[in-house]
Amino acid sequence: MSDPSTSRPARGRPPRLDQARTVETALALLNDAGLDALTMRRLAEAMGVQAGALYRYFRTKEDLLTAMAERMMAGVRGPAGGADWRDRLSGLAGALRQALLAHRDGARVFAGTHSTGPGTLGFAEACTGVLRDAGFSDADAARAVMAVVHFTVGHTLEEQAALRPDGDSPADPEVLREAVASGAYPHLTAALPTLAEPDYTPHFDFGLALLVAGLEALRRPHP
């Protein structure tokens, strides 16, 4: 029952690779080049190794991406325990958004994987705890956490997609402005100034406030 990380005799040459350093390098490569350019070969090159060597530490590329998502979730914390449940939940959702924004294509990596590591589960545990402690039922707390996470991921997916314009085709708000100029979309025309806003934080805060207000209404059914 000895801890292998301290007691293993380290027979043979010390490895040039390990999971943690590889994940860290992969996240750096992600930031530099984006998800589409993150290939096993390029990652191997960054580690000074052949591509095949990576498969001693990750069964598939998907496993690597899952480890990257788990690493992004490690250390995602909301405000301290004293705060109001509304602020704690909003804080956790905001911290999730920031964690995804911290790496290029972070939301895409997160949405494309299903980590069950301590970072991811700890975050879900914290969110659920805030709502259960606030008096919500187990089922309502579970569903509310799902709603908040799904909204946050959906929002950040869009935010990061808008963050890096297409290169060849014109930016999204431009196309929208043009299409709307035909006069066929009067409501979108009115909404355009807000839709074309480059700062996504107010959009996120608005949606999150909607969810929180909805939860509040759940507890005071008769206004």
Next chain:
Amino acid sequence: MSDPSTSRPARGRPPRLDQARTVETALALLNDAGLDALTMRRLAEAMGVQAGALYRYFRTKEDLLTAMAERMMAGVRGPAGGADWRDRLSGLAGALRQALLAHRDGARVFAGTHSTGPGTLGFAEACTGVLRDAGFSDADAARAVMAVVHFTVGHTLEEQAALRPDGDSPADPEVLREAVASGAYPHLTAALPTLAEPDYTPHFDFGLALLVAGLEALRRPHP
């Protein structure tokens, strides 16, 4: 100013390919094999043509995926105009979810593209119209539509990911059950029966109701 679809002399051999049929075939292939197996070569084979020929109709694979997303959005309608704004908005969000669920990996295709076609814009116009007609400000209507769409996409992404289990690794709820059994996640343990629920419709309805209730609260600030 003649309509080219009727007046073009059709010189040369009639084309064996066209955009609409190709998109239709691609959506069928998507349903059969999933997004990862939808390659230009396989699509070409299904159309009885070489892969290079597709590039006469779609500049890139991304253009094809965008056309597929636009096709999925065509004909997405909510309930008729008489209904209450709450029901109309919920109906539109539900119709969006159903449109994404109608094709395997539909949410992934939608989230990965940015159609500015009439189907997509028409849907956004309808959503915005419901809220503006209900008296919400242009900015609130715009942000509320974004929140509803982002929640719906995030939710359906998860729903479709859960829909087809991994093959090799055990299903997600199973892993969750195991991790939670360690006792380190008391709140998740309580939430587990709901989180592991295979029917996602109640989860969707709950999140959507939260957003709608939040919008209601926006109009009656003092309960």
Next chain:
DNA sequence: ACCTGAACACCGTTCAAGT
């Protein structure tokens, strides 16, 4: 005008062989 055939520059993954 429309499509073929063949190529280019890549992928993820596997595995015998070296050290």
Next chain:
DNA sequence: ACCTGAACACCGTTCAAGT
């Protein structure tokens, strides 16, 4: 035990040449 080298079975995309 750890990594190399080389291969396998693919990709998206381009483009001269055929019809």
